[in-house]
Amino acid sequence: xxxxxxxVLSQVINFLILVFLLKYFLYGRxxxxxxxxxxxxxxxxHEADNKRAEAEEERELYRKKNTEFNNKREEMLTQAxxxxxxxxxxxxxxxxEEVNAVKKRWHExxxxxxxxxxxxxRKKAGRQVCAITSRVFSDLSDSHIEQCMINVFLRKLxxxxxxxxxxxxxxxxxxxxxxxxSSAFEISEDAQQEINHEIHTYLMDDRxxxxxxxxxxxxxxxxxxxxxxxxxxxxxxxxxxxxxxxKTIEEELSx
Amino acid sequence: MKIxxxxxxxLKIGPVSLNATIVFTWVVMVLLVVGSWLITRxxxxxxxxxxxxxxxxxLVVGMQDQIRAISRQEPSPYLPFVGTLFLFIAVSIILSIxxxxxxxxxxxxxxxxxxICVFIAxxxxxxxxxxxxxxxxxxxxxxxxxxxxNILGEISRTIALAVRLFGNVMSGTIIAGILLSIAPLLFxxxxxxxxxxxxxxxxxxxxxxxxxxxASATRVHDEREQKYENKKKGVEQYG
Numbered sequence: 001x002x003x004x005x006x007x008v009l010s011q012v013i014n015f016l017i018l019v020f021l022l023k024y025f026l027y028g029r030x031x032x033x034x035x036x037x038x039x040x041x042x043x044x045x046h047e048a049d050n051k052r053a054e055a056e057e058e059r060e061l062y063r064k065k066n067t068e069f070n071n072k073r074e075e076m077l078t079q080a081x082x083x084x085x086x087x088x089x090x091x092x093x094x095x096x097e098e099v100n101a102v103k104k105r106w107h108e109x110x111x112x113x114x115x116x117x118x119x120x121x122r123k124k125a126g127r128q129v130c131a132i133t134s135r136v137f138s139d140l141s142d143s144h145i146e147q148c149m150i151n152v153f154l155r156k157l158x159x160x161x162x163x164x165x166x167x168x169x170x171x172x173x174x175x176x177x178x179x180x181x182s183s184a185f186e187i188s189e190d191a192q193q194e195i196n197h198e199i200h201t202y203l204m205d206d207r208x209x210x211x212x213x214x215x216x217x218x219x220x221x222x223x224x225x226x227x228x229x230x231x232x233x234x235x236x237x238x239x240x241x242x243x244x245x246x247k248t249i250e251e252e253l254s255x
Numbered sequence: 256m257k258i259x260x261x262x263x264x265x266l267k268i269g270p271v272s273l274n275a276t277i278v279f280t281w282v283v284m285v286l287l288v289v290g291s292w293l294i295t296r297x298x299x300x301x302x303x304x305x306x307x308x309x310x311x312x313x314l315v316v317g318m319q320d321q322i323r324a325i326s327r328q329e330p331s332p333y334l335p336f337v338g339t340l341f342l343f344i345a346v347s348i349i350l351s352i353x354x355x356x357x358x359x360x361x362x363x364x365x366x367x368x369x370x371i372c373v374f375i376a377x378x379x380x381x382x383x384x385x386x387x388x389x390x391x392x393x394x395x396x397x398x399x400x401x402x403x404x405n406i407l408g409e410i411s412r413t414i415a416l417a418v419r420l421f422g423n424v425m426s427g428t429i430i431a432g433i434l435l436s437i438a439p440l441l442f443x444x445x446x447x448x449x450x451x452x453x454x455x456x457x458x459x460x461x462x463x464x465x466x467x468x469x470a471s472a473t474r475v476h477d478e479r480e481q482k483y484e485n486k487k488k489g490v491e492q493y494g
Contacts, residue, residue, distance in 0.1 A: 004261045004364045007276050011359070011368030014280050018343060021288045023335035029295035030315045033308070036300040
């Protein structure tokens with residue numbers, strides 16, 4: 001008999017034991033190791049995917065930021081350019097205004113200087129003319145220029161027309177002030193009495209007459225009754241001279 | 256010359272006899288279990304692994320692929336049974352190159368035992384998959400008259416499985432023995448090599464056929480039942 005049933009039974013049991021032992025020692029362990037490896041690889045791949053996705057996101061973010069930055073930079077540059085342009089225009093305008101102001105000041109200063117120079121010239125010329133005239137008078141005749149001025153003044157007073165006279169009287173009536181006679185030189189007592197006599201004769205007023213000297217008059221004499229003034233002054237001639245000089249200066253400057 | 260290693264008895268106590276089949280089966284078992292334990296006690300789960308682990312993984316994955324290809328199902332429930340069948344038979348045959356070794360698979364008792372295991376495993380897997388009634392329905396298809404033929408088919412294929420393996424392994428051993436007596440040099444070596452090849456093929460065939468039978472008890476049932484159910488529904492609907 002080829003089949004031994006005891007052996008068959010033993011082999012069945014042996015085989016079943018082998019199945020269970022191998023299931024525990026071989027298949028189970030190998031499969032779990034493979035599964036663990038697969039999971040590890042899958043998790044690594046997943047991690048790599050996540051990292052790639054993160055990297056993509058970050059790249060996108062940075063690209064966006066870069067674009068924003070570029071846009072902002074462009075915007076800021078444009079703004080700065082515009083501001084610079086505006087500032088430049090303002091500065092040019094300001095500079096122009098300042099230049100104009102300086103020019104104006106300079107013109108004013110020049111004008112003032114010119115005026116003061118002319119004023120000074122007028123005074124000096126007046127004095128000089130007066131001195132020369134006085135010397136000429138004294139050299140050529142026995143009379144003095146002062147006396148001549150007093151004479152001219154008195155003659156002007158005598159020849160005053162009615163309209164001027166009424167104006168003078170009106171002014172005298174409204175004013176409480178004393179009648180003053182100013183001159184560039186000291187008027188002698190005799191001359192004062194003569195002038196007093198003439199004024200009292202023409203104005204028929206006993207009001208006190210005050211005499212004084214005024215360097216502004218340069219060379220001349222004047223009577224002041226309130227707001228009314230009458231007299232003779234070299235200033236008129238000097239003014240004509242001044243006008244001439246002024247004209248010459250301007251011609252020189254423009255030339 | 257002894258046809259079967261059952262006849263080589265090492266120890267006999269009453270009806271219990273410790274013959275070469277059982278002893279060499281234990282040898283094979285010890286080799287397989289200790290080898291597996293040695294290799295799998297320090298398994299690497301990283302990307303670098305030892306050659307032995309690599310070999311076992313290739314083996315296990317190969318078996319899983321074969322089972323999946325045949326059954327078109329998840330191989331995990333069948334792997335321990337079918338894989339052990341293959342490994343046991345293959346190692347039993349490969350060891351036959353060791354002088355003095357008698358392959359346990361050369362014993363009809365062993366092949367019968369393995370065939371009985373398959374015979375029992377088929378309904379167990381079928382019932383686990385389909386349920387008791389669902390599995391039994393298979394024997395009444397296509398008509399209840401086919402019941403005896405179906406049962407006969409189940410038994411005959413189991414016997415064929417056992418005898419096929421036994422015949423092949425035994426014939427290999429016997430041919431080697433005969434040739435050894437005729438031409439003692441060189442020729443037997445060639446025959447042993449050929450025997451190893453046919454033996455491995457037999458191990459593969461045995462495992463594959465077992466899987467086919469188990470698959471027929473699980474998957475084929477599904478298809479047949481599906482067809483039957485569809486047909487039944489069609490008749491009810493149209494007719």
